[in-house]
Amino acid sequence: MADIMTPALGESVTEATVARWTKKAGEAVRKDEILVELETDKVSLEVAAPSDGVLSEILAGEGDTVEPGTVLGKLSEGAAAAPARSEPKAEAPKAEAPKPTEAPKPAPAPAAEARPAAPSAQRVAAENNLDLSKVAGSGKDGRVTKGDALAALEARASAPAAAPAPAAPRELHEREERVRMTRLRQTIARRLKEAQNSAAMLTTFNEVDMSAVMALRSEYKDVFEKRHGVRLGFMSFFVKACIAALKQVPDVNAEIEGQDIIYKNHYDIGVAVGTEKGLVVPVVRDADQLSLAGVEKAIGDLGKKARDGQLALEDLQGGTFTISNGGVYGSLMSTPILNAPQSGILGMHKIQERPMVVKGQVVVRPMMYLALSYDHRVVDGQGAVTFLVKVKEAIEDPQRLLLDL
Known part of the structure; x- marks a missing residue:
């Protein structure tokens, strides 16, 4: 295991900011390949891999302030890439076997607000961008039928155009963007x-x-x-x-x-x-x-x-x-x-x-x-x-x- 260190930053420069990692934990790297970019008050610096291996751990994230000699991450020298760590796959949940002394747990009931819909109603909804959760079902146990979906479509088509709503907070957010100044821009x-x-x-x-x-x-x-x-x-x-x-x-x-x-x-x-x-x-x-x-x-x-x-x-x-x-x-x-x-x-x-x-x-x-x-x-x-x-x-x-x- 090798440490990825913050290099000397130069005269009168005592700290830097981690600007960007070019690799993710678990990815294979080659010797002298650029791993991370640092920003100081005056220049940008690149830190290269000291040897072939796998970036096993990132200790200083993007935006963190580091000093010369700070360990930025860990490199497993000579190791092969570990795709499972860099691209974790979601595993299907395994059913827990009941213990001998316990009765099997019943499956949880479906949420009350979820309204079952007939396959034909689902097809109509998919083709017409219809939200079935807002459609009242007339079938057994509140099941949404194809007729319910068609009636909802007809009602939507005949409804008068709604007045434009006032600007939502999301739209206001799109008019502005807050970005942290880089260390160079601050300097x-x-x-x-x-x-x-x-x-x-x-x-x-x-x-x-x-x-x-x-x-x-x-x-x-x-x-x-x-x-x-x-x-x-x-x-x-x-x-x-x-x-x-x-x-x-x-x-x-x-x-x-x-x-x-x-x-x-x-x-x-x-x-x-x-x-x-x-x-x-x-x-x-x-x-x-x-x-x-x-x-x-x-x-x-x-x-x-x-x-x-x-x-x-x-x-x-x-x-x-x-x-x-x-x-x-x-x-x-x-x-x-x-x-x-x-x-x-x-x-x-x-x-x-x-x-x-x-x-x-x-x-x-x-x-x-x-x-x-x-x-x-x-x-x-x-x-x-x-x-x-x-x-x-x-x-x-x-x-x-x-x-x-």
Whole structure:
């Protein structure tokens, strides 16, 4: 017999919730087959079978809170499956033989409210969805006859349509559904509210003409993908533009700890990713040292891990600045909430063609609103506006990124 244990959950994570068992007690399992999924405050974890055998017992049910080292269940190693335990068959009740000193017990009388019906009446009822329990029987001992069933059908057909009944509690219940928040959703809610409560949060806006980046991407996207094995998207340009702006406005790359301001001399950029279970922010490490292709590959790998529920704790920790792209969902403008303890987050939005005045001429340009939410305790208004202007300049003239301007 082997114990199925809760694994180590990572730094600062002390408990998890049992989300789902993939096997039932009595089912055969193979070594390394996933048995149970756990949810922590930050990621989902999968616990695999330590060996071949049968899941003999489940000790922590779905929804239970467990700690590292808690026994989740028992595995009978090397045993064959026991169908009788996983699919219990109902056995016919056995008649108890009377004891020699006792007389046989008489069979219980049928319930008084049960009205016997003739087979022909039962057939009529089955074909016409008729409830015989509401039909008065005229036969012997109250037996419902075929004539009684036919008379009930005739009476039902001639009865006036009943007025619609008021909404029943069952119908009200169908209008609502109460679902317990997942541990990840609870953590998201708590952290977002903590960010609002602790930071002096403010948002400033600007807009950027995407023409240059879109033209550059259109010209080189095929050869870029062929050369690097990854598609050229907009996010890598914004990551590089933000890093250039962070270097000029270091306050946005800082955080408050107690009475100190910690200025970060590295650029670990969090990229918000929406998943079925909620929003997560995996981190692209040392993004300033990566090429555009390197950034795209890192974002692609982290996005896939997020959607597959394979993110590790180290993928989510230590970011210095965050970028959130609501434009993929059609958002035209928003005020993103800080990813504490960071002091800044950039919100990207939908690219929308708008009439713009360029050198005295009205032209149509693909425009995007940018929003920078920042902690006013660290970042002054001038710094926030300067940051957005630097991002705007880099996107509208991508050559500036190559020349480090």
